[in-house]
Amino acid sequence: MRGRAIKLSASRRLVGDLMKFSIGVPRVTVQRKMNISALLAARTAQPVRPSWTVLFLKAYALLAQELPDLRRAYVKFPTPRLYEYSGNVASIAHEREYEGERIVLLSLIRAPEKRSITELQTLIEAARSRPVMEVKEFRRILKFAHLPGPIRWLVMWLGLxxxxxxxxxxxxxxxxxxxxLGAESLNPLTPLTTLLNYGPIDDDGTVTVRIHYDHRVMDGANVARALDRLENILNGEVTGELKGLAQTGANPGTTALRTAT
Structure with missing residues (x-):
């Protein structure tokens, strides 16, 4: 059967590059069914609701700041070893439309553990809504995607x-x-030490949360304990900050987010 050849776009080349380096990571998944009803109630009470992405991001950043394992990376240059960072830099995946194609691009947020829910919401909204080429990380990575493959792979290997x-x-x-979208990813790939995701949140606040981790850096029992602590942070520190926004009348976002995820 005859078909047609489709040239790889810059974004598809980027996905291929990331998969090239992600496949070699011995990734394992630990999941926990959580009850975040306290956070759900606090979010529902907001006149303008912050996105779930922001709330989980803030909670995971606080968790990673508390647990050094989550701030470590397995690096190979000049010799294989673990490298521990003093703070966090979150890599957030966004689906955007670019040149007639739906693509996934990554934005970076430095020190999310030190930022307020309001500030995180503003940063996430900007990455989701500003023209693609006006976002620094998007512009840089799309330009990088046009380099020859061997150069991209060398630069990415060094960067990792x-x-x-x-x-x-x-x-x-x-x-x-x-x-x-009513769905969840069971086996996402990333070259980083951990990737956090979660499924749809039920009306009673029940949700399945997963940490996909590099087994060279940590073990499953540590991750299981981390998920237990994450549930406490969601219902504790993050819920407390949300309630504080309601009391002060602060706006957690720049646009209405009642249907945001």
Missing amino acids: NLGRQRPRFFGTFQFSVYSG
Whole structure:
């Protein structure tokens, strides 16, 4: 059967490059069914609701700041070792439309654990709504995608294996969620140490949350304990900050987000 050849777009080349480096990571998944009814109630009470992405991002950043394992990376240059970072840089996946194609692009947020829910909401909204080429990370990576393959792979290998430079280009953890579409990813790939995602949130606040982690860096029992602590942070510190916004009348976003995920 005859068909047609379709040239790889810049975004599809980027996905291929990321998969090239992600496949070699011995990734394992630990999941926990959580009850975040306290956070759900606090979010529902907001006149303008922050996205679930922002709330989970803030909670995971606080968790990673508390647990050094989540801030470590396995690097190979000059010799294989673990490298521990003093803070977090979140890598957030966004679906955007670019040149007639739906593509996935990554934005970086430095020190999300030190930012307020309001500030995180503003940053996420900007990455989701501003023209693609006006977002620094998007513009840089799409330009990078036009380089020849061998050059891209060398630069990416160095970026992932030079300990001090890795967060600057890739972040320290990744966040990718499809729950707003009523679906969830069971086996996402990333070259980073951890990737957090979660499924649809039920009306009673029940949700399945997963940490996909590099087994060279940590073990499953540590991740299981981390998920237990994450549930406490969601219902504790993050819920407390949300309630504080309601009391002060602060707006957690720049646009109405009642249907945001």
